[in-house]
Amino acid sequence: MNLCTSDESIVDFVETALDPVPSAEEVALANELTRRIIDAISKLPEAQRTVVYYRFVMNVSVHQVAYLTNQPVGSVKSKCHYGLQKLRRLLSDYMIEGEYVVNCKEAYVFLFQYAKGQIMREDREKVEGHLDACKDCNDLAESLRILAASMTPAQDGEIRHYMIAMPLSDGTNLLYSGVTYPIDDHQRDHMNAVLQANGGAIPQKESWSFTSHDANLEHLAEFDNEGHRIEFELVPKPSDPSKVMVVYRKMVKVYPEHLMASVALSKDKYVTTTIEDPNLVVGKMQNYLGVNAKSGLYLAIPAGAKNIRIRRGNGVIDAGAYKFAFSERYVAEDECLRLECTYLKS
Numbered sequence: 001m002n003l004c005t006s007d008e009s010i011v012d013f014v015e016t017a018l019d020p021v022p023s024a025e026e027v028a029l030a031n032e033l034t035r036r037i038i039d040a041i042s043k044l045p046e047a048q049r050t051v052v053y054y055r056f057v058m059n060v061s062v063h064q065v066a067y068l069t070n071q072p073v074g075s076v077k078s079k080c081h082y083g084l085q086k087l088r089r090l091l092s093d094y095m096i097e098g099e100y101v102v103n104c105k106e107a108y109v110f111l112f113q114y115a116k117g118q119i120m121r122e123d124r125e126k127v128e129g130h131l132d133a134c135k136d137c138n139d140l141a142e143s144l145r146i147l148a149a150s151m152t153p154a155q156d157g158e159i160r161h162y163m164i165a166m167p168l169s170d171g172t173n174l175l176y177s178g179v180t181y182p183i184d185d186h187q188r189d190h191m192n193a194v195l196q197a198n199g200g201a202i203p204q205k206e207s208w209s210f211t212s213h214d215a216n217l218e219h220l221a222e223f224d225n226e227g228h229r230i231e232f233e234l235v236p237k238p239s240d241p242s243k244v245m246v247v248y249r250k251m252v253k254v255y256p257e258h259l260m261a262s263v264a265l266s267k268d269k270y271v272t273t274t275i276e277d278p279n280l281v282v283g284k285m286q287n288y289l290g291v292n293a294k295s296g297l298y299l300a301i302p303a304g305a306k307n308i309r310i311r312r313g314n315g316v317i318d319a320g321a322y323k324f325a326f327s328e329r330y331v332a333e334d335e336c337l338r339l340e341c342t343y344l345k346s
């Protein structure tokens with residue numbers, strides 16, 4: 001749907017937004033859109049507002065509008081035309097490439113990249129359009145921005161690993177994780193030569209796979225050091241069918257300290273309420289990397305959480321709508337990093 005081409009498209013837009021839609025997510029988005037549209041209509045000059053309201057909200061024909069408002073059909077048509085033009089301008093911040101706005105799941109892909117300021121311009125515009133309309137994602141983005149500034153970088157040549165878990169209201173967890181590791185000159189030259197020769201595509205026989213994860217994880221996206229999105233394929237791990245390998249298919253380039261930043265949704269429970277007391281919450285995360293690395297786990301908990309106790313690990317970062325219980329340190333190859341915390345619901 002493209003708002004910029006004709007009046008029909010904005011009519012579609014208004015009608016679609018005012019129609020009942022199936023999923024809860026779409027309903028929420030449609031409600032937000034409806035509010036925006038009603039708001040924009042209310043800003044039209046009186047004469048345009050009346051005809052636009054009758055014509056597109058009440059779905060009254062041009063002739064009936066002319067009759068109801070006691071004016072010629074030509075005047076109704078021209079007021080509709082100018083009214084729609086003005087509406088288009090008023091709603092322009094809400095229209096991205098002819099679509100309304102990206103939904104939450106599409107926004108999740110970019111929130112941490114956005115928070116770090118490592119996002120392509122066109123993606124940033126999409127995300128900002130969504131953040132404007134969605135308080136929940138705006139809270140996530142703002143908290144991630146504060147967290148990103150508190151995360152300590154690795155020293156030169158060190159492997160840096162992190163995992164951020166953001167529990168969502170539907171019980172799933174939004175995960176941002178990343179590994180930065182050095183790639184030696186020889187390997188990197190080979191990889192970049194392959195990318196250059198194939199316009200960024202990675203031939204099947206090369207089979208570049210840097211990570212694998214549980215098959216139950218919904219892997220949404222991968223980004224490189226500069227925020228370019230990487231195309232990948234998920235392939236079952238031959239040695240362990242409960243895991244999938246992320247096999248890369250297209251990327252811009254390989255960096256000396258290469259970062260693979262991924263975004264996923266997980267049904268794993270990182271936060272659970274205790275049976276003894278429904279107000280007492282337990283949070284748990286762990287990772288096992290199998291390399292000597294600087295590693296960090298960050299678990300988002302509501303800003304209003306009280307009496308936070310960290311069983312192991314470092315502490316709490318206060319970050320706006322969320323706090324992050326975190327554990328961050330160097331781990332040896334055979335070590336597992338754990339984060340355990342409890343808190344009371346506010």
Ligand SMILES: [Zn+2]
Pocket residue numbers: 103104105107130134135136137138
């Ligand atoms: Zn959202």
